[in-house]
Amino acid sequence: MSNNPTANDTVLLRMEGITKSFPGVKALDGVSLTVRAGTVHALMGENGAGKSTLMKCLFGVYNKDGGHIYLEGKEINFKNSKDALENGVAMVHQELNQALKRNVMDNIWLGRYPMNGPFVSEAKMYQDTVAVFDDLGIHVEPTTIMSTMPVSQRQMVEIAKAVSYNSKIIVFDEPTSSLTEEEVEHLFRIINMLRDRGCGIIYISHKMDEILRISDDITVMRDGTWVATEPVANMTMDKIIKLMVGRELTNRFPPKENVVSKEVSLSVRGLTGMYSALRDVSFDAHKGEILGLAGLDGSGRTETLETIFGAATKKSGTVTLNGRDTPNRTTKEAVANGYALLTEERRATGIFGILSILENTVISSLKNYLQGGFLNQRKMEESTDWSISAMRIKTPSQSTQIRSLSGGNQQKVILGRWLLTNPEVLLLDEPTRGIDVGAKYEIYQLIIDLAKQGKTVLMVSSEMPELLGVCDRILVMSGGRLAGEVSAKTATQEEIMTLAAKYV
Amino acid sequence: MAEQTTTPNSTIKKGPFRKIRAEIDHFNTLTGKDRQRYITDMLFNNAMYIIIVLAIIFIAIRVPSFVSLSSIVNIISLTASRLPIALGVAGCIVLAGTDISAGRAVGLAACIAGSLLTTANKIFPGMGVQPLPLVILIVIAVGALIGFVNGFCMAKFKLHPYIVTLSTQLILYGTILLYLKMGENNGQTLSSLSEGYRNLVAGTLFTIGTVAVPRYVLYAIILAAIMWVIWNKTTLGKNMFAVGSNEEAANVSGVNVMRTIILVFVMAGIMYSITGFFEGARIASINGNTGFNYEADAIAACVIGGVSFVGGIGKISGIITGVLLLQIIFTGLNFLSVDQNILYIIKGLVILVACAIDMRKYLVRK
Amino acid sequence: MPEEHRPEQPELRGLYRHVKISVRTLDIIIVAGIAAMVLLVLWSASGGGYAVRFDARGGSDVPAQSVRYGEAVAEPAPPERNGYSFGGWFADEAYSIPWDFQSNRVEGDTTLYAYWIPD
Numbered sequence: 001m002s003n004n005p006t007a008n009d010t011v012l013l014r015m016e017g018i019t020k021s022f023p024g025v026k027a028l029d030g031v032s033l034t035v036r037a038g039t040v041h042a043l044m045g046e047n048g049a050g051k052s053t054l055m056k057c058l059f060g061v062y063n064k065d066g067g068h069i070y071l072e073g074k075e076i077n078f079k080n081s082k083d084a085l086e087n088g089v090a091m092v093h094q095e096l097n098q099a100l101k102r103n104v105m106d107n108i109w110l111g112r113y114p115m116n117g118p119f120v121s122e123a124k125m126y127q128d129t130v131a132v133f134d135d136l137g138i139h140v141e142p143t144t145i146m147s148t149m150p151v152s153q154r155q156m157v158e159i160a161k162a163v164s165y166n167s168k169i170i171v172f173d174e175p176t177s178s179l180t181e182e183e184v185e186h187l188f189r190i191i192n193m194l195r196d197r198g199c200g201i202i203y204i205s206h207k208m209d210e211i212l213r214i215s216d217d218i219t220v221m222r223d224g225t226w227v228a229t230e231p232v233a234n235m236t237m238d239k240i241i242k243l244m245v246g247r248e249l250t251n252r253f254p255p256k257e258n259v260v261s262k263e264v265s266l267s268v269r270g271l272t273g274m275y276s277a278l279r280d281v282s283f284d285a286h287k288g289e290i291l292g293l294a295g296l297d298g299s300g301r302t303e304t305l306e307t308i309f310g311a312a313t314k315k316s317g318t319v320t321l322n323g324r325d326t327p328n329r330t331t332k333e334a335v336a337n338g339y340a341l342l343t344e345e346r347r348a349t350g351i352f353g354i355l356s357i358l359e360n361t362v363i364s365s366l367k368n369y370l371q372g373g374f375l376n377q378r379k380m381e382e383s384t385d386w387s388i389s390a391m392r393i394k395t396p397s398q399s400t401q402i403r404s405l406s407g408g409n410q411q412k413v414i415l416g417r418w419l420l421t422n423p424e425v426l427l428l429d430e431p432t433r434g435i436d437v438g439a440k441y442e443i444y445q446l447i448i449d450l451a452k453q454g455k456t457v458l459m460v461s462s463e464m465p466e467l468l469g470v471c472d473r474i475l476v477m478s479g480g481r482l483a484g485e486v487s488a489k490t491a492t493q494e495e496i497m498t499l500a501a502k503y504v
Numbered sequence: 505m506a507e508q509t510t511t512p513n514s515t516i517k518k519g520p521f522r523k524i525r526a527e528i529d530h531f532n533t534l535t536g537k538d539r540q541r542y543i544t545d546m547l548f549n550n551a552m553y554i555i556i557v558l559a560i561i562f563i564a565i566r567v568p569s570f571v572s573l574s575s576i577v578n579i580i581s582l583t584a585s586r587l588p589i590a591l592g593v594a595g596c597i598v599l600a601g602t603d604i605s606a607g608r609a610v611g612l613a614a615c616i617a618g619s620l621l622t623t624a625n626k627i628f629p630g631m632g633v634q635p636l637p638l639v640i641l642i643v644i645a646v647g648a649l650i651g652f653v654n655g656f657c658m659a660k661f662k663l664h665p666y667i668v669t670l671s672t673q674l675i676l677y678g679t680i681l682l683y684l685k686m687g688e689n690n691g692q693t694l695s696s697l698s699e700g701y702r703n704l705v706a707g708t709l710f711t712i713g714t715v716a717v718p719r720y721v722l723y724a725i726i727l728a729a730i731m732w733v734i735w736n737k738t739t740l741g742k743n744m745f746a747v748g749s750n751e752e753a754a755n756v757s758g759v760n761v762m763r764t765i766i767l768v769f770v771m772a773g774i775m776y777s778i779t780g781f782f783e784g785a786r787i788a789s790i791n792g793n794t795g796f797n798y799e800a801d802a803i804a805a806c807v808i809g810g811v812s813f814v815g816g817i818g819k820i821s822g823i824i825t826g827v828l829l830l831q832i833i834f835t836g837l838n839f840l841s842v843d844q845n846i847l848y849i850i851k852g853l854v855i856l857v858a859c860a861i862d863m864r865k866y867l868v869r870k
Numbered sequence: 871m872p873e874e875h876r877p878e879q880p881e882l883r884g885l886y887r888h889v890k891i892s893v894r895t896l897d898i899i900i901v902a903g904i905a906a907m908v909l910l911v912l913w914s915a916s917g918g919g920y921a922v923r924f925d926a927r928g929g930s931d932v933p934a935q936s937v938r939y940g941e942a943v944a945e946p947a948p949p950e951r952n953g954y955s956f957g958g959w960f961a962d963e964a965y966s967i968p969w970d971f972q973s974n975r976v977e978g979d980t981t982l983y984a985y986w987i988p989d
Contacts, residue, residue, distance in 0.1 A: 335758030
């Protein structure tokens with residue numbers, strides 16, 4: 001942590017007064033960032049605070065409007081990421097841009113293959129790759145095809161590539177979002193090693209515990225401006241949140257006011273997926289209950305929701321709602337049976353980006369507005385108004401394109417869409433992913449309100465504090481099976497993690 | 505917080521030109537660099553309209569008869585004759601697809617209509633003129649079938665629209681040529697169409713001075729109105745925009761994606777066959793080349809009219825504007841006696857530029 | 871940060887999916903495309919009208935005319951040919967579309983064919 005022996009006062013990277021405007025928006029307003037050699041510098045802020053824009057200005061993806069960037073005292077202005085890479089500034093992206101059909105060493109030496117006359121020297125490439133991997137303690141065969149490797153290993157390759165360029169500054173953008181605990185540990189060992197060699201690491205993440213653990217300095221941004229830069233020793237989780245949100249957040253979760261009824265509403269028996277790893281999942285959910293689904297990525301949580309909803313094909317098993325069999329062969333049938341699914345990838349499968357709030361709101365409940373075969377515009381507007389006020393959606397008007405709203409407001413629009421279908425069961429897949437800290441609270445409140453009205457909520461989340469704070473019971477999945485059940489009141493994160501690893 | 509992206513002082517305006525007034529208000533809030541960028545964007549995004557207006561002025565000066573009454577009525581009539589096919593193709597484009605079989609579908613419909621409504625039937629020797637309602641039904645059924653096949657392949661197998669409609673296009677062309685060889689016709693042009701058919705479609709609706717406005721202008725207006733209602737007031741319309749905008753999200757939202765795609769293509773097929781039915785009577789001589797390349801004009805018109813290849817974007821009013829502008833410009837070039845072959849090159853350039861402008865609207869600069 | 875939503879950065883979707891092009895390149899395409907169109911028009915627009923040729927098919931020569939778009943062709947004096955009598959002008963070589971000098975209008979470069987009836 002703070003007593004990092006390698007930290008010194010040599011400044012590697014200094015970004016000063018960076019300004020960037022887009023038509024009608026000032027995305028960055030005089031932001032400064034100073035990274036010392038041999039330190040991990042965390043960059044924090046809510047979505048939209050300008051972290052990505054700042055990094056894009058560094059890498060030349062955007063042309064900055066004003067300000068200066070100095071690398072080891074020399075002013076620089078990269079044309080593109082390749083230019084940056086060649087000058088010792090690398091980025092390990094959250095979404096890895098790799099040639100998946102090629103092998104590991106091809107990816108590392110892409111664009112600068114070691115040559116032997118007119119031919120690429122495969123042997124030298126192999127040796128150099130092994131050397132870099134040994135150096136970092138990575139165990140990957142250089143001839144493995146990228147697409148056959150798990151994300152964590154592909155990330156290691158990306159890091160190795162950065163190291164092979166002798167990068168002095170390495171930016172990690174949400175590197176742990178799809179890693180297991182163990183893989184995170186490995187990643188941290190490598191980051192610490194790079195730091196000890198005198199590299200400057202910029203670490204972008206939403207995960208407070210990681211930040212507090214690994215970083216030396218923390219810079220917080222808000223609304224495109226610099227807010228604070230402090231050594232980690234002076235920071236606490238609450239203080240960071242306060243700086244990010246700009247106000248005090250005393251409670252992360254709203255009071256749980258929902259009452260779990262004795263009456264079982266949703267009953268799932270022996271659910272097995274046709275094309276997924278889902279095997280023999282059985283559980284009951286009660287009216288007014290918020291039932292959490294925990295587990296690692298790929299443990300079958302999402303598949304459970306999708307199979308119940310008919311978005312993934314079921315091989316066997318039954319789904320009953322209030323004693324009535326609801327096979328949900330298609331999503332349309334599921335909607336008619338009183339189910340609603342909030343998907344994990346909001347942008348890919350949730351919103352209709354270029355369509356208006358109104359169209360996004362009414363799409364699942366169109367039959368309610370039919371009058372003599374035609375849609376009644378006034379009724380649709382009324383419903384949209386209801387949704388905007390009930391969900392507390394911040395939008396200039398109903399005709400605003402949904403893509404111009406913030407993630408939290410988009411999520412509220414989709415929740416509103418589903419409430420208009422009057423569902424009995426809400427299947428929520430990562431309902432707060434990519435949403436600002438402040439907006440998360442509002443989403444939690446909405447979820448608890450729904451349970452209060454007697455609806456059944458099934459909620460998948462990777463954030464364990466969220467599950468413990470919002471749910472009544474938590475089902476833990478592992479390897480496509482149900483590993484166990486815990487009560488949210490008494491369970492600990494360790495307990496859940498142990499169950500999650502049961503069938504891995 | 506990062507909640508609003510529109511300018512805070514953009515109050516909601518009412519009344520005519522409210523969009524323009526809002527734009528002006530928006531412009532006034534900008535400064536320096538932004539203002540310059542705003543003007544550049546305006547110029548580029550409207551480049552097609554600007555160039556067409558300039559062209560009209562240029563042509564009207566060079567050849568004054570271009571803006572005579574008869575010429576204007578001629579342009580409107582031609583626009584009306586090409587509107588239905590554009591209305592059909594537009595639906596496919598809104599679904600983030602396209603349909604390059606449209607022109608041949610028009611041709612087949614025209615051939616079928618012509619062969620059943622001719623006074624000298626060589627394809628079916630000895631057969632007289634068939635009742636008009638029956639022929640209309642047959643033609644519509646053929647169009648719907650073509651649309652169904654296209655839509656089904658796309659919806660069920662997720663095939664790329666270009667692949668599906670390219671093969672449909674060739675199959676239809678072969679069918680047209682074989683059809684024209686049936687009986688004693690031997691591939692000849694179909695003519696001597698029945699008076700009733702010609703009159704129903706191309707008869708005089710009313711006359712302005714001495715210039716007659718044909719009936720199909722009225723039919724085109726009715727079709728546009730029907731399509732407007734379908735696009736804006738029905739479940740199918742809303743579903744169509746949802747599927748075009750985000751197919752995955754539409755599926756998860758309980759929209760029957762497959763049914764939507766098929767219905768939109770069936771609707772398009774019907775529009776093509778109606779275009780063919782009109783074209784047969786309008787040009788009064790139908791051969792294997794009738795309808796050739798009509799889809800290119802229709803697609804170009806849609807893109808000019810703001811129906812975007814991005815999917816999920818488009819308005820009926822835009823399609824009408826697009827078809828009209830395209831017709832004005834090509835009639836104008838005819839008045840300048842531009843070589844017919846060069847018109848093809850210009851059409852290609854129009855599509856290229858229109859797509860570039862279309863893409864530009866959805867891209868953000870560095 | 872999965873969704874840095876501001877500034878709004880729409881990507882090309884639908885049929886433009888996978889298209890990688892900058893606004894600058896598009897601007898060049900737009901300007902160049904329009905310039906090409908204008909040059910083509912100026913180069914080929916004689917303004918004098920379309921050529922209407924008469925293929926006498928073995929008969930006496932009939933001079934070509936230059937006719938503007940949308941105007942009628944002036945009916946020439948009938949050509950002559952030994953052993954045949956003139957049967958009118960047709961728009962196609964198969965003699966299936968007779969040319970009506972009253973109602974037919976010129977819509978492009980046109981060739982008309984003489985029809986001969988053996989005596």
